[in-house]
Amino acid sequence: MARSQDPFSKLHKRSLRIAKLQSIRALLEWDLETYLPKAAGGFRSDQLELLAEEIHKELTSNSYKKALNNFIDIETGKIQGDYPPHLQKAAKEYRKNYLQEMKLPTSFVKKFTKTTSTALPAWDQAKKTNNFSLFAPHLEKIVLLCKKKADLLGYKEHPYDALLDLYEPDLTVKTLTPLFNELKTALTSLLAQIKQKPLPSPLTGHFPKEAQDKLSSYILEKMGFSKETSRLDLSSHPFCTGIHPLDIRMTTRIDPSCPLSSLYSVLHEGGHGLYHQNLPIEHYGTPLCDAISYGIDESQSRLWETIIGKSRAFCHFIHPTLQQLFPEALSHLSTEELYKKVNRVIPSEIRVESDEVTYSLHIILRFEIEKELIEGTLSVKDIPEVWNEKMQTYLGITPSYASKGCLQDVHWAMGGIGYFPSYTLGNLLAAQLFSTIKKAFPDWDKKVQQGEFSFLSTWLKEKIHCHGKLYTASEVIQQVTGKPLGVKDYITYLTEKHL
Numbered sequence: 001m002a003r004s005q006d007p008f009s010k011l012h013k014r015s016l017r018i019a020k021l022q023s024i025r026a027l028l029e030w031d032l033e034t035y036l037p038k039a040a041g042g043f044r045s046d047q048l049e050l051l052a053e054e055i056h057k058e059l060t061s062n063s064y065k066k067a068l069n070n071f072i073d074i075e076t077g078k079i080q081g082d083y084p085p086h087l088q089k090a091a092k093e094y095r096k097n098y099l100q101e102m103k104l105p106t107s108f109v110k111k112f113t114k115t116t117s118t119a120l121p122a123w124d125q126a127k128k129t130n131n132f133s134l135f136a137p138h139l140e141k142i143v144l145l146c147k148k149k150a151d152l153l154g155y156k157e158h159p160y161d162a163l164l165d166l167y168e169p170d171l172t173v174k175t176l177t178p179l180f181n182e183l184k185t186a187l188t189s190l191l192a193q194i195k196q197k198p199l200p201s202p203l204t205g206h207f208p209k210e211a212q213d214k215l216s217s218y219i220l221e222k223m224g225f226s227k228e229t230s231r232l233d234l235s236s237h238p239f240c241t242g243i244h245p246l247d248i249r250m251t252t253r254i255d256p257s258c259p260l261s262s263l264y265s266v267l268h269e270g271g272h273g274l275y276h277q278n279l280p281i282e283h284y285g286t287p288l289c290d291a292i293s294y295g296i297d298e299s300q301s302r303l304w305e306t307i308i309g310k311s312r313a314f315c316h317f318i319h320p321t322l323q324q325l326f327p328e329a330l331s332h333l334s335t336e337e338l339y340k341k342v343n344r345v346i347p348s349e350i351r352v353e354s355d356e357v358t359y360s361l362h363i364i365l366r367f368e369i370e371k372e373l374i375e376g377t378l379s380v381k382d383i384p385e386v387w388n389e390k391m392q393t394y395l396g397i398t399p400s401y402a403s404k405g406c407l408q409d410v411h412w413a414m415g416g417i418g419y420f421p422s423y424t425l426g427n428l429l430a431a432q433l434f435s436t437i438k439k440a441f442p443d444w445d446k447k448v449q450q451g452e453f454s455f456l457s458t459w460l461k462e463k464i465h466c467h468g469k470l471y472t473a474s475e476v477i478q479q480v481t482g483k484p485l486g487v488k489d490y491i492t493y494l495t496e497k498h499l
């Protein structure tokens, strides 16, 4: 049978078309966050809606179904013919994606989109005016729709599992709950001990944008990025989107009163960027050229941002560059002072401003609230009160306003219940990877101090990136670190560093 005639190739031809449509959607979304003239916002929504419709139509068409069914039996999951292991895995992923798409009727998807697009401006207004009651009726609808979504998608034990599965295909409430409880106990006790120690002052001064731009380019170059295949732009919230392995878009945000915010955003988004750049391009258009899960993706960004970027070795490496770029503000700053300042631990009301010790407590709080909302044991109107109680218990602070409390994140307004745990999984896994990296490269800190990062990017590429979605999250974690995901390495890392 000629290669172009076999069932896989026929299906690939179709899914390649879908991947291209999805990449156009990602590009339009990138543009929306970076360069789109304000007045074109409405037109951009129309364009995105059109693309979403086209993608859905293509995926749910009879001819796509036929092409898929010739490769793998949609009913039974039996692969039709002899294929190498990577194509067998691709077949299973194709089927899973298809079944997921078919489980949500078009009418439901439309209703969900409509509800969240109305909720977003309401959330924005509620946040601006610090008035939770403006957002509450929208959130009630979103919670109901998410429950409905869980029912449509199906689950074995807990409705939240169905939502979690959209981000972390391997995880359930049953595995997550004991992990998060262990973490909560360890982090609150660690935090109590850190609070006994003197708090270093924050970095202050004036840090011109031009010099910060130079710093960003320098960091990305050191991480191994080329301007031939990637870009860095500005947006109000930093993000990274892989349009294609040869087209990586990252953004940062410049604060002239502190260069650290952009420095660490660049390291973070760069970590995502390397992952997407190194995905197996030869499988583009198949599910194999995707990131494994949001948590694995986040482990890449957190490894670069916090574990490497906030290490003493990295401070030694970047200190002379910082002094050269910002001579007025930093001429008297020693390397050790820099290290202390970038590792300040102070509970914040705001998740995205949190340090590596308190960050996961913010996530655990959100996970607990989401789970209860989906179970029906917590009603939307009680969120502000429960939020503040938990903030007080876990972090020892009570948010001054709802906008600095339960209104701070956009995720719920977007319908993204189930997303938050991925952030903490990223932290846990980053620390677990780091334990392995330290064994593989006992002189890792000497390399980092000299600005030599290729050992790390090559290792990550070979161990994780280049396999794409060939393995599941738990398979990769076991293969690379020799054990399942746990909290031990993360707690050890934080304790050794901060106590």
Ligand code: CO
Pocket: 268, 272, 298, 301
């Ligand atoms: Co990230």
